Amino acid sequence: MKEIIRITVALTISCLVAGTVMGGVFILTAKAKKHNEHLNMQQTMLGLLESEIRGKPGFSTEELDFCNIYRYIIEDKNKTYLGYVVPAEQDTGSGYELLLIDLEGRLITRHRLDLLSERAMEEQDRAAAIANVLGSHEHARYAETMIIAKLNDQRIAYLLPGKFPGFKTFIHVMAALDSDFNLLGLEIMSHEEDPGLGGEIEREYFKNQFKGKSFEKLRLLEVIKEPLPEEYRRYLEREVSQKDMARIGKEYQDEDIHAITGATISSSCVTNGLKRMVKKFVYRIKILDRVSL
Amino acid sequence: MPATTKTNRQLFVNGLLNENPIFRLALSMCPAVGISTTVMNGILLGIAVLFVQVFSSCTISLIKNYIHPRIRIPTYTLTIATWVTVIDLVLAAYMPVAYKAMGIFVRLIVAFAIITMRLEVFACKNDLWPSFWDGMGMGFGFMFGMVVLGAIREILGMGTLLGYDILGFRPILFFVLPAAGFFTVGFMMAIFNYVETLYSRRRKENNIV
Amino acid sequence: MTRAFVHKTHSSAQVNHYLRIVIFFISLLLFCGCRTDHRFVKKAVFKDSHEIAITFAGPVDEAWAENMANFSVYEKPDPDILSDIRSVVLSPDRMTLTIHAKEPISQEISHKVVLKEIISGGVSQGTAYLTVKKLYIGHLFSILMGAMIIQNFVFSKYLGLCVFFGTSRKKSTAVGMGITFTIVIIAASLMSWFFYQFVLKPFRLDYLQLVVFIGLVSLTVQGVDTILRKVNPALFKAFGVYLVLVIANCIVIAVPLILADNEYNLWESLMLATGAGLGFLIALFLMSCVRERLEFANIPESYRGLPIAFIVAGLFALAFMGFSGMSLF
Numbered sequence: 117m118k119e120i121i122r123i124t125v126a127l128t129i130s131c132l133v134a135g136t137v138m139g140g141v142f143i144l145t146a147k148a149k150k151h152n153e154h155l156n157m158q159q160t161m162l163g164l165l166e167s168e169i170r171g172k173p174g175f176s177t178e179e180l181d182f183c184n185i186y187r188y189i190i191e192d193k194n195k196t197y198l199g200y201v202v203p204a205e206q207d208t209g210s211g212y213e214l215l216l217i218d219l220e221g222r223l224i225t226r227h228r229l230d231l232l233s234e235r236a237m238e239e240q241d242r243a244a245a246i247a248n249v250l251g252s253h254e255h256a257r258y259a260e261t262m263i264i265a266k267l268n269d270q271r272i273a274y275l276l277p278g279k280f281p282g283f284k285t286f287i288h289v290m291a292a293l294d295s296d297f298n299l300l301g302l303e304i305m306s307h308e309e310d311p312g313l314g315g316e317i318e319r320e321y322f323k324n325q326f327k328g329k330s331f332e333k334l335r336l337l338e339v340i341k342e343p344l345p346e347e348y349r350r351y352l353e354r355e356v357s358q359k360d361m362a363r364i365g366k367e368y369q370d371e372d373i374h375a376i377t378g379a380t381i382s383s384s385c386v387t388n389g390l391k392r393m394v395k396k397f398v399y400r401i402k403i404l405d406r407v408s409l
Numbered sequence: 410m411p412a413t414t415k416t417n418r419q420l421f422v423n424g425l426l427n428e429n430p431i432f433r434l435a436l437s438m439c440p441a442v443g444i445s446t447t448v449m450n451g452i453l454l455g456i457a458v459l460f461v462q463v464f465s466s467c468t469i470s471l472i473k474n475y476i477h478p479r480i481r482i483p484t485y486t487l488t489i490a491t492w493v494t495v496i497d498l499v500l501a502a503y504m505p506v507a508y509k510a511m512g513i514f515v516r517l518i519v520a521f522a523i524i525t526m527r528l529e530v531f532a533c534k535n536d537l538w539p540s541f542w543d544g545m546g547m548g549f550g551f552m553f554g555m556v557v558l559g560a561i562r563e564i565l566g567m568g569t570l571l572g573y574d575i576l577g578f579r580p581i582l583f584f585v586l587p588a589a590g591f592f593t594v595g596f597m598m599a600i601f602n603y604v605e606t607l608y609s610r611r612r613k614e615n616n617i618v
Numbered sequence: 619m620t621r622a623f624v625h626k627t628h629s630s631a632q633v634n635h636y637l638r639i640v641i642f643f644i645s646l647l648l649f650c651g652c653r654t655d656h657r658f659v660k661k662a663v664f665k666d667s668h669e670i671a672i673t674f675a676g677p678v679d680e681a682w683a684e685n686m687a688n689f690s691v692y693e694k695p696d697p698d699i700l701s702d703i704r705s706v707v708l709s710p711d712r713m714t715l716t717i718h719a720k721e722p723i724s725q726e727i728s729h730k731v732v733l734k735e736i737i738s739g740g741v742s743q744g745t746a747y748l749t750v751k752k753l754y755i756g757h758l759f760s761i762l763m764g765a766m767i768i769q770n771f772v773f774s775k776y777l778g779l780c781v782f783f784g785t786s787r788k789k790s791t792a793v794g795m796g797i798t799f800t801i802v803i804i805a806a807s808l809m810s811w812f813f814y815q816f817v818l819k820p821f822r823l824d825y826l827q828l829v830v831f832i833g834l835v836s837l838t839v840q841g842v843d844t845i846l847r848k849v850n851p852a853l854f855k856a857f858g859v860y861l862v863l864v865i866a867n868c869i870v871i872a873v874p875l876i877l878a879d880n881e882y883n884l885w886e887s888l889m890l891a892t893g894a895g896l897g898f899l900i901a902l903f904l905m906s907c908v909r910e911r912l913e914f915a916n917i918p919e920s921y922r923g924l925p926i927a928f929i930v931a932g933l934f935a936l937a938f939m940g941f942s943g944m945s946l947f
Contacts, residue, residue, distance in 0.1 A: 119479075122477065123479055123480055126476075126477050126480060127480055127483065130484060131487065134487050134488070134491040134829065135826070135829075137491055137495065138491055138494045138495065138825060138826060138829070139825075141494070141498050141499065142498055142825045145498045145499055145501070145502035145503075148502040148503060149498075149502035152503065152505055153505060189697065198697070217698075219697055219698050221698070259695065281726060283942075308512075310586070310587060311446050311586070311587065312446075312566065312567075312582060312586050313586070396696060399698075400699075403698075435780070435783065435924055436780055437780065438779035438780055439776055439777050439778065439780070439868050442779060443775070443776035443777070483836065486832055486833075486836060486865075487829065487833075490828050490829040490832050491829065493828060494825060494829065497828070498825060513872060513875060516828055516875055517777070519871055520832075520865075520867065520868040520871045522780050522866045525866070586939070587776065587935065587939075588773075588932055588936045588938075589932065590776060590932075591928050591929065591931045591932030592928070592929060592932040594928050595926070595927075595929040596925070598925040598928065599918075599920045599921045599925040600920070602919075602920040602921075602922075602925065603920040606919065606920065
């Protein structure tokens with residue numbers, strides 16, 4: 117009996133010590149983790165926008181402003197609305213508004229949200245602020261984030277983080293569109309495709325094929341199984357001279373997407389996923405622009 | 410086994426070569442096959458395992474007198490799990506890219522037989538310093554194995570080393586494919602076996618002479 | 619002889635009994651999958667890559683079916699974006715309606731179909747909001763097969779290799795290990811799922827998951843050990859040796875981690891755990907068959923033992939790559 121008590125006490129103490137150690141480390145690292153994730157995201161966004169902003173006069177990274185729009189699906193008893201959390205453009209300083217839009221694209225109401233801008237990144241804080249302004253029988257569900265990049269209060273690009281099913285599991289991407297919805301670039305954030313096959317989607321020669329496609333072309337983009345022409349591949353991997361860049365870029369402007377050898381499914385998953393993502397975004401941003409003006 | 414009589418250097422070399430966790434003891438094979446596609450992966454997971462092994466060995470050798478023999482194994486598991494969680498959290502916070510590359514394997518260090526085995530065989534009977542060096546040896550031995558495998562697969566499969574293009578072409582794409590991990594490990598083990606037979610034969614001949 | 623016969627009929631009756639339970643559950647699930655939200659609509663299913671078929675309880679009016687404004691289809695997560703409908707076709711008996719969309723419908727995502735003011739025999743039956751999704755049992759089955767064969771934990775995810783190579787030398791050991799492992803992993807995963815969903819997640823203790831999961835695994839092993847020893851000593855003698863080895867198998871800790879990462883529900887968790895266990899059993903069995911033959915083969919000296927086993931496993935892994943990307947249902 118004494119033995120059992122001793123064993124139990126010893127086990128409890130070791131569990132407590134272990135728990136304290138882990139808890140301590142968790143508290144120490146949680147902040148750094150968030151910070152680094154944010155930094156990583158910021159870098160990806162800047163990388164995608166690089167070609168677009170480099171040419172602009174008076175550009176500096178500080179002037180670039182990212183404003184996030186969060187989309188929610190709000191369900192009433194028998195009616196569904198879309199809720200957009202957008203930065204409020206009022207004189208009262210930084211704040212957020214919730215726009216309720218019905219399925220036909222008409223603005224229903226605007227609610228002022230009690231949400232500070234540094235808190236808006238946190239999903240839980242957002243959810244609490246939204247729950248405050250909504251009625252008790254309305255239920256909000258977070259859907260996605262869209263990012264508008266502004267330079268001197270002028271929209272220069274849209275950034276869309278998104279995910280779609282790939283060959284194995286989900287592929288997380290970020291796409292960048294310019295203000296006319298032409299594709300500026302595509303970045304693969306994470307995926308679990310096979311290395312050497314589907315894993316090639318993160319290589320330059322695949323990602324860069326999407327760069328510079330116009331919105332009209334993107335809507336009809338197909339995946340073709342022809343081998344990548346050598347000249348085009350060098351262009352995609354940025355191994356040709358400045359002079360040739362423009363020429364080859366023009367020549368292959370409306371080229372469809374060449375599938376990766378041995379990974380046609382992964383290639384078409386990315387292409388189709390991106391097509392759907394951009395189409396939906398363009399539809400929504402147009403409605404949002406119309407109602408919020 | 411009584412407390413070891415080996416010097417620290419012998420302990421270290423022992424882990425690196427004679428009792429190499431991957432090629433000789435054939436323990437912790439999962440990462441050796443699963444994520445040895447590049448040298449970088451090998452180094453990163455190697456570092457993680459090294460830390461867990463050294464910290465766990467030291468912890469156990471420090472508290473070995475207080476551990477009740479009946480709850481020996483649960484205590485080992487708890488110690489390892491704690492250190493793995495710590496490494497996992499730190500990696501996720503400060504090295505997000507590397508963490509993503511290693512996927513679930515960091516957290517699976519918990520189930521690596523090599524660490525539990527070293528605690529049971531070595532750390533619970535020895536003092537802090539020998540345990541530390543034994544842990545170092547095993548950790549570096551594991552890293553060495555992973556780096557060798559990674560180098561073979563990276564050079565043959567992608568023509569690169571540590572991400573730098575050194576061949577300019579891809580000799581045998583097959584080696585990057587996940588299934589090739591099995592073949593590479595098999596070939597390496599066979600080479601180790603071959604070297605060992607050569608050595609023992611030569612030793613025998615020397616003895617006769 | 620008679621005794622043997624009696625024993626046999628007894629066991630076959632038992633099998634029948636189990637079969638009945640399984641069939642009951644399957645039909646329950648099928649029933650849940652087919653139910654619709656409206657009393658006048660019997661069934662709403664995906665038909666082709668472009669079509670959704672709706673079956674009514676009675677004939678509907680042609681005039682109603684011809685008015686395209688009565689129909690709208692959208693993906694459940696995107697209620698504001700309607701799919702373009704090319705045509706709506708009513709079958710000759712006026713019971714089945716086929717909605718043909720312009721663009722392919724992704725069956726992975728559940729769709730909503732809205733039928734405004736269904737008119738049958740001049741009488742309005744009200745508006746129907748239907749959810750069209752893949753059969754849930756199909757989804758579960760695909761998780762099971764996925765974990766078992768397509769994404770086999772040993773040959774496609776490279777987990778549990780130490781135990782795999784250690785116990786695949788003989789067929790009898792392989793089967794023993796496989797069965798023990800399947801039982802333990804199902805019990806341990808379900809316990810981990812409960813703990814994760816009802817303790818760790820609500821209290822935001824996610825970072826403790828590793829310790830809790832490995833603790834639960836050891837607890838399960840200890841529990842199975844004690845129960846087996848008391849209930850069936852013969853079985854314990856056969857399988858007891860493998861119980862200790864289960865803890866050293868990474869699959870047993872990987873499955874709870876995957877469950878937690880993917881937020882699976884109870885049924886999905888059960889299927890994944892069963893699939894992982896059976897997949898390990900299959901892998902062990904295949905491997906042990908080959909290795910028994912290898913005993914008699916003339917293998918170069920340095921390849922004897924583990925190295926050749928690794929090469930064989932590599933060949934298996936290549937073969938299993940053929941399954942990858944396969945989707946059932």
